Amino acid sequence: MQLYTEHIPPFQLVNEKNQLAGGIAHVVVEALMFRLQLKTKYIPLPWARAYKLTQENPNTLIYSIARSPQREDQFAWIGKIKQVRYFFYGVNTTISGVDLASYKVRDLKVVVVRGSIESDLLQQIGFEENKNLFFADSYPAAFQMALLGRVDAVYANQFSTLGISRYLGLEENILKPIYTINQSLDLYLAANKHSSREFIERLKTEYEKMVRMDIVSRIIAEEEERLLSN
Template identity: 35%
Template structure:
């Protein structure tokens, strides 16, 4: 009888210990990394703002998880999320090259990538990849746009001016130090408007299906699968709400 009681106590202590470890794992604070984009996510007046932030917060709340948000240059955000466990990334275009390096949580926005020039520089306008290869193009290091251009034969030694973020990219275009930027025109116009350059007109070829992209919240591959599952299940639930539809189309 004494052996049975001791054995039961032993089992209970092991079970309690395992529960404690499991509970601690789930309560692990996550890190969410991102590049600032006023259309998607940004930091202002001590607060994280933007539709992607709101989607992230809703999913975390549903999953009963927490995450600290850190803004940084895109290349560093991407490397951090690719290599560090428990790291979310906002808002990343899903590509075949990235597919197996992350767990994908939910869509957060629709974007486009086109060659954009200043309207007062008609000689800079292009309507094909081949024409663009004869121009100098600003593009964000490590972005999906950068990878697309590299895979299509562009080179930072010949026709790419590689920068850390879209703000610097636009400064180069405004100052006519580059002919083109490869970016979403909505983001370009947003940056110009915030700078008070509402009279600066841009030009680009009409957007076609091949220019369209979808960006996601994703999480690093080494992350505990229980955390991944919680986030994905919470995302599926939130995706059924009117609030999600409003935010993803905002």
């Protein structure tokens, strides 16, 4: 079985050999696969490619994918991994206090990952490609664009910002939240919606069992302590 994902610390960590090497979400998914004794192939790709391949191929999985109303009918949702909240993160804190109601926030040049939920969210409130919305193929690349001054801000969640900052070896708090549109979403493990019913139900049932037994929460707590603690 093929599982598609991307490199986005602290949720999924991909090493220099392009192999999954850990991460909060990855360890949870690995535990589920082990309990079901499934033969798996983890495939890290740029997010837009991972998303497309999961949609095209039955009995494949993708993680960590934000569940939103726009995506609800596009996947079979197996289990929640983590809730995250999204912010505009900027290097120059002098642009703090932007006001969406007065459209000042749309004066910012913002980078997101192509095909990501962040892209969907910003386009819904009026951001336009190549005007005030720009794309990168990965989260580390997006953050590098902000650090190099090519854009004013990155739109991302708090856990990814911390994880990627540490991955890039950045000074603490060099990227700070400058605005939020108060958007929170749940990250999930999801399957191609045309997968067999038996396949989906087997995954859901075992994942729900892991949740009831506090296995998921325990793994997440342990991985957060290991990856994000000072």
